[in-house]
Amino acid sequence: MFAASAAVFVIAAAAPAARAAWPEHAVKVIVSLPPGSGADTTARFISKYLSQELGQPFVVENRPGANSFIAARAVAESAADGYTMFVASNSPMVTNAAVFKKRPYDPVKDFSPVASLARFPMVLVVPASSPYKTLQDLVTAAKQAPGKLNYASGTPTYQVAMERFHDRNGIRGNPIQYKGTSPAINDTAGGNVDYSIAEVSAVMPLVHAGKLRPLAVASDTRIKELPQMPTVSEAGTKGFEAYAWTGVFFPANTPPAIVDKVSALVRKTMNSADGVAFIDNLGGTVFTGTPAQLRDFQVKEIEATRKIVKAANIPVE
Known part of the structure; x- marks a missing residue:
């Protein structure tokens, strides 16, 4: 009886453990x-x-x-x-x-x-106090003063998008680097830089607060958050889109x-x-x-x- 039980024990011990189902914990x-x-x-x-x-x-x-x-x-x-x-x-x-x-x-x-x-489509914005009312106003000003206008760059992605916009329009801007989107957008709203670009959910609170002025949306169609705002393509930079x-x-x-x-x-x-x-x-x-x-x-x-x-x-x- 003991020997039989021992044999069962040995067989059970040698059997491979079943793989646990994932996930077992957080x-x-x-x-x-x-x-x-x-x-x-x-x-x-x-x-x-x-x-x-x-x-x-x-x-x-x-x-x-x-x-x-x-x-x-x-x-x-x-x-x-x-x-x-x-x-x-x-x-x-x-x-x-x-x-x-x-x-x-x-x-x-x-x-x-x-x-x-x-x-999420990106939105090109300026301070609410900015003299630039349209995207073309900004492009014209940048052409008149190459490399003199400053833009806020919250992440490398936004800098790439902004520089692609510059390249398409034959203009230059001076990037000011920030440690994140929030400080970049807040500094834009405060008038410390001339313009910026960021995804729509990042800019809308300050747009609603009257601290940022959107100039154009970098999507293929207009968006419900800014139904009267033209796309960048409609505003003159044909085919330009940028998304996060x-x-x-x-x-x-x-x-x-x-x-x-x-x-x-x-x-x-x-x-x-x-x-x-x-x-x-x-x-x-x-x-x-x-x-x-x-x-x-x-x-x-x-x-x-x-x-x-x-x-x-x-x-x-």
């Missing part, structure tokens, strides 16, 4: 921008739905600063086990690849793409089953009535895609941004 969701940003609010929105669907908390952690290096590196160096997720904008995942020679991470090799989320976008990434080599599971849930959430309404309320549009589609889009965006940086002579650090 998932960390890292955002490289501060609370209240488009990436942050979108991260919190999808985290709520993922928590409900998967039965474990998805906890957002904001790690802003250093051109998103801090957050991106933290994710890239995390275990590829599905317990660290990155809700990132195009700044760390595209622009940094074009404007920084040395980075503590590789935006392509160090990450597994999951799904794109949304895109967000997407979800895991560390490289995260198991495909986890990546595909989260991708399907994220796309379902974003394309739901609640998801569309949420992004619409932020001034953006839902912009989803599979892991393969996000990777293809990201690589093409990096290539295009590098061409812009080279053509506009943006310094590469």
Whole structure:
């Protein structure tokens, strides 16, 4: 009897343990921008739905600063086990690849793409007290005083967009660098710089407060937040568009089953009535895609941004 029991014990001990279902505990969701940003609010929105669907908390952690290096590196160096997720904008995942020679991470090799989320059109703004009433007023003034007008650059992405606008119009401006979008936009509202560009959700509070004057929206069509405001193309710079976008990434080599599971849930959430309404309320549009589609889009965006940086002579650090 004892021997039989021992044999059973040996067999049981030798049997391989069953793989636990993911997730067994909380998932960390890292955002490289501060609370209240488009990436942050979108991260919190999808985290709520993922928590409900998967039965474990998805906890957002904001790690802003250093051109998103801090957050991106933290994710890239995390275990590829599905317990660290990155809700990132195009700044760390595209622009940094074009404007920084040395980075503590590789935006392509160090990450597994999951799904794109949304895109937000940029708006070109001036202080409410500015003499420039239209986009053409600004272009004319810049042509009359090459390199004399100052613009606020909150992130490398916005600087690239602004320099692309300059290049299209044959003008120059003097970039003033800020540590984030909020201080750049606030300084523009305060009249300390002549103009700036940022995504719609970042500028609208100060537009509503009467501190910023929008000149044009860098989207393909007019937007409901500014229905009377022309697009940049309508205002004279034909075909110019500029968007901030967000997407979800895991560390490289995260198991495909986890990546595909989260991708399907994220796309379902974003394309739901609640998801569309949420992004619409932020001034953006839902912009989803599979892991393969996000990777293809990201690589093409990096290539295009590098061409812009080279053509506009943006310094590469």
